[in-house]
Amino acid sequence: MTAAPEQIDVLDEAREQVLERGVGLSEAQVLKVLELPEDRIPELLALAHEVRERWCGPEVEVEGIVSLKTGGCPEDCHFCSQSGQFPSPVRSAWLDIPGLVRAARQTRDTGATEFCIVAAVRGPDKRLLSQVRDGVKAIREDGNDIQIACSLGMLTQEQVDELVAMGVHRYNHNLETARSHFPNVVTTHSWEERWDTLRMIRAAGMEVCCGGIIGMGETLAQRAEFAVQLAELEPDEVPLNFLIPNPGTPYENYPVVEGAEALRTVGAFRLALPRTILRFAGGRELTFGDLGAKQGMLGGINAIIVGNYLTNLGRPAQQDLDMLEELSMPIKALSQTL
Numbered sequence: 001m002t003a004a005p006e007q008i009d010v011l012d013e014a015r016e017q018v019l020e021r022g023v024g025l026s027e028a029q030v031l032k033v034l035e036l037p038e039d040r041i042p043e044l045l046a047l048a049h050e051v052r053e054r055w056c057g058p059e060v061e062v063e064g065i066v067s068l069k070t071g072g073c074p075e076d077c078h079f080c081s082q083s084g085q086f087p088s089p090v091r092s093a094w095l096d097i098p099g100l101v102r103a104a105r106q107t108r109d110t111g112a113t114e115f116c117i118v119a120a121v122r123g124p125d126k127r128l129l130s131q132v133r134d135g136v137k138a139i140r141e142d143g144n145d146i147q148i149a150c151s152l153g154m155l156t157q158e159q160v161d162e163l164v165a166m167g168v169h170r171y172n173h174n175l176e177t178a179r180s181h182f183p184n185v186v187t188t189h190s191w192e193e194r195w196d197t198l199r200m201i202r203a204a205g206m207e208v209c210c211g212g213i214i215g216m217g218e219t220l221a222q223r224a225e226f227a228v229q230l231a232e233l234e235p236d237e238v239p240l241n242f243l244i245p246n247p248g249t250p251y252e253n254y255p256v257v258e259g260a261e262a263l264r265t266v267g268a269f270r271l272a273l274p275r276t277i278l279r280f281a282g283g284r285e286l287t288f289g290d291l292g293a294k295q296g297m298l299g300g301i302n303a304i305i306v307g308n309y310l311t312n313l314g315r316p317a318q319q320d321l322d323m324l325e326e327l328s329m330p331i332k333a334l335s336q337t338l
Helices: 010-019 027-034 038-055 097-109 128-140 155-164 193-203 221-233 259-272 284-297 318-326
Strands: 063-069 116-119 147-151 170-172 207-209 212-214 237-240 277-280 304-305
Touching: 010 027, 010 097, 027 221, 027 259, 038 259, 063 097, 063 128, 063 277, 063 318, 097 116, 097 128, 097 277, 116 128, 116 170, 128 193, 147 207, 155 193, 170 237, 193 221, 193 259, 207 237, 212 284, 221 259, 237 259, 237 284, 259 277, 259 284, 277 284, 284 318
Parallel strands: 063 116, 063 304, 116 147, 147 170, 170 207, 212 237, 237 277, 277 304
Antiparallel strands: none
């Protein structure tokens, strides 16, 4: 007798559907994964690692990020210490072009293939785009062939075209959370506005980098919703952040996501996004620690940000490079990303 659908184990389903056929899990299936008991997490992570190896290969993409314009953002993203609406200790500042060139050089020296220029803004004005243009030109004149990405907020079509002309190959614009939860996180713009920017980026031929933050009060059902909404977008990269409860923000007293819950989330997102670069990003140091980070790398993660984040300290880059060497995970070569 054939088992009723509700009796079929979700990891057995995933082995056939995701591992064998490369088809991501549905929202209902992702939710089942997120609800797995803790004693099944090792099984989940092992399957997620197999999926990553099968559909993405063994290499790890290493990236560094730098803030060109810090603080003073007019938006009210409740997790962000750079919002000018909250009494956080972060103040507005600009990085000059020589500083940007040094940061790109230091990032390239770690073996990273990706360098992302970030600005805390609703969207770029002419001054900011001019700075980015001059910065990209100076990085190239320095002999640096690293791939350059940007994260500058919401864009118009004209701005998208300008970034393409500059040679920016990937654009980061996070949806942050599920569409149903977004109004609880941001009120000064909509989820749909972010989605529109991402569609323009995709249509222009740039790679799409889009992820979000886990631990902002969303339910497990909303995490599942978020995973399949990302899959619908078909991003080239999904940075997976875990909330850092920054002082002065509305989320300063939110709890840090526990390690087991975070690992379950990593595995679930890999099974929803089998062919996507899944990147460890902000908050992993707090959430995982060293042991958990290794488990995540063996549970579906295939990219990592090294060094510091925008307003939060990360681990020294060499620690992450040593971890990758210990795990026998090769770093993706620059020549293979061009």
